[in-house]
Amino acid sequence: MATTNAGAPSAPAPAGDPAAQGEATAGPATPPKPVINDFSIQVATVNGSGSQSANSVLLRSIFAMGVPVSGKNLFPSNIAGLPTWYTIRASRHGYVARKKDIDVLIAMNAETAREDILSLRPGAVAIYEESANLKQYRDDVVCYPVPFDKLTAAVCPEAKLRKLVKNMIYVGVAAQLLHMDMEAVEGALRKQFAKKQKAADLNWAAVEAGYNYAAQTLTKADPFLVERMHATEGKIIIDGNAACALGAMFAGVTVVTWYPITPSSSVVEQLIDFLKKYRVEPDGKASFAVVQAEDELAAIGMVLGAGWAGARSMTATSGPGISLMAEFAGLGYFAELPGVIFDIQRVGPSTGLPTRTAQADLLSVAFLSHGDTKHPVLLPANVTECFEFACAAFDLAEGLQTPVFVLSDLDLGMNNWMSDPFAYPEKPINRGKVLTAEDLAKLPDWGRYKDVDGDGIPYRTLPGTDHPKAAYFTRGSGHNEKALYSERPEDYQNLMERLARKFDTARTMVPAPLVVQTGKSKVGVIAYGTSDFAVGESRDQLKKEYGLEADYLRIRAYPFAREIREFVASHERVYVVEQNRDAQMLSLLKLDLPAGETTKLRSVRHFNGLPIDARSVTDEIVMQEGL
């Protein structure tokens, strides 16, 4: 099993790549064949230089022109001073995965400028500060030098604002070179600075200065253009963490606990904003409690205490927090306590790369804690699923009476994504099997951990239930069906078998996989979470460039639905694509599949901290297929 790495030198672009077809050269003599709505821009800046607004305006301008677009922020674990890259991809095909090659570089960071231009493929474009003279490093790149400082000083008399305003100059330069519609740019900018008229005017002046400079001084020598489309009408732009927060609010979350950690903090920060706006009652009182805990141990302890007492409770964290939550996760499983844990994955092990993305918490989350412990894990692949799975997770946690994990990642959580507007949840909130005082009055007897319905899910009562028989004793030590302390071998075994039965029931309750199958192909691809973006594009590449039509199954939850077994059974080779070193999903599948099927699984892995790209997937499958 070989590993794909986006950082490795790229193979020559295959014939089908439209960007590669553009005959871009470094001179105006031969006008290149235009490449429309299919390119990537990388803005290299310094962390803390305020480029975020400019990048957002650029992204939203393309979006406003109806062109499918995605943006990714590659930032350091640092407050200010270290290099940051923001990449924008416009794709008329609707591809939103990271594009392996950069087409247009905007080099605003003097420290990385040389490295940045050296990493470009021939024919790419570089916009940079004139004085840096980057042309000396590459004669096979289209170069657009711009006197940023001079242009900034002219539009911004106030020296201390220049660092920020300078960024808007490159928006104007790029807008002109890409032939963008200035009305769309102005609309995006005015929206960005909606509450600050003065800032909007100042920044707009900078955009115009950049635009005018490019129009008067630069000669277009590259093929990249933005042309109006109608593919983004009615769409929204949102990051995955905000989508998770919205899902939680519409799930009726009542207790939220957290300990700040990148990249999960903005789940709770945005949730707090939503709750303050929409869940404060007319008398000014809150139908929710938010606690910033002393650490992740306390955060999960509060979640489970609240879940036990009947709240819809949640926390959000990332890898290091997950490690700390291990002990409580086992208690939640064994004592059967509901709670929702969002894990916005970042790169591990240990502190790892806190601001880079990975899918490497899967195994540790699925089996978090000692003993025979396992947990349902939901695997959203886009912002819509962040919203929907966040909402569903609370019903599942209470329905199954167990902690439920939602595994997102930094790429999904902290970047902006296009989406259709989210649909209002039609299913009423389901609190699961809870006995009321009235129910208890009708029952001769009840046992907290008795499998009355045969699905492994027992009935519970909430503290405060006004009936003398309502109370029971919750513990993480051995217990029998009546919740009494027990070390009897048969009590322990019965309990563990029932928990396994309950986990089996969960297979039918969690989101089912999505399958795209022709019924003819011998090759299947399995992926989950954010690998989906690259796999979708890679399947198009495989078909177009190599005539390989691969079927596709996207896993959306653990425990695995039966369809996954059937999918593997109906193919000869199945590529499992994921963003970790150890093929964690493949390993998890091996535990679930019949022995004869496991040899069909092949691994495609990507783990350099950058989001997976389609070309890397395609190259790896092509190599393993021997095409």
Place this chain on the structure above:
Amino acid sequence: MAATVTNPGPKVNRIGLPVLEYRGGKTTLCAGCGHNAISERIIDAMFEMGVQPERVMKLSGIGCSSKSPAYFLSRSHSFNSVHGRMPSVATGALLANHTMMGIGISGDGDTASIGMGQFAHLMRRNLPLIYIIEDNGVYGLTKGQFSATADIGSKLKTGVVNDLPAIDTCSLAIQLGATFVGRSFSGDKKQLLTMLKAAIAHKGTVMLDVVSPCVTFNDHEGSTRSYKYMQDHEEPIGEVGFVPAFEEIDVEYDPGTTLDVTMHDGSSLRLKKLHEDYDPTDRAHAVKTLLEAHEKGEVLTGVFYIDTKKAAFTDLLNLVDDPLATLKQERTRPGRQVLEEIMGRLK
């Protein structure tokens, strides 16, 4: 209607329940364990205060102490959680239902070692919870290792001498923000019962460190947590009296020697000063007194600190009056127009 009094039946409290309804399961702790005496006092206090058992949540960590919620109030929901982490579980549970009374049972190991972080933050938040440390200075379930509340120079049965200073949970609790802090002794029935009744009337974190000798591992000569040691060294800082809100106050007191504190529910806590000039509303003075007494080898008991003004955590959060746990969907899921409005802004 002719009222013929036959057998009056067992004595009942003000809500009509006999003390039997406050009992728990049979204890599995050692005969003579101080923890059993504490369980008995909790039963008495809840009975005498007329607390509805269904309105109580019992929470604990891990250890001998933390087993004891099984031995009182069987009609209350109970949660024996993980080692040192009861404060977080209690916090979550009380946020889910702030109309309930919470009682947390911990031990010296559960609090002062593995649970120190959560203990500190519980005190700081002033969560309305009665937090009891059943303090015997040793780990019982693992057969008698020192805990962090063991006094310097205290000796184990095996002859091992403790050479690290004790953590004083009371002065810590006062510094960190608990609003009712005291120490008692499992063998002092009257004082402990009175303090527990006052604790029930308080809204905020009550931190009671109850010295509770371990008859198996720490009741020997050389231990500073033995029955004998406590009999010789207990030094009440004041006499504790309590008049619940539902009883008429008919005993006069001398304001020169007795401080009368009106509790949240209208009850009266009466602290008769034995130590001159002791003011249980003065934090700095309380901490200083505790440190000085410890230097002298005295085990001070009584109510050291009380503040009935500081807002409890559940008040700071400005929660709706009904428990969050049972709010209906109409109050927890915003309407369709809210989602449409948010989506509109994101376009």
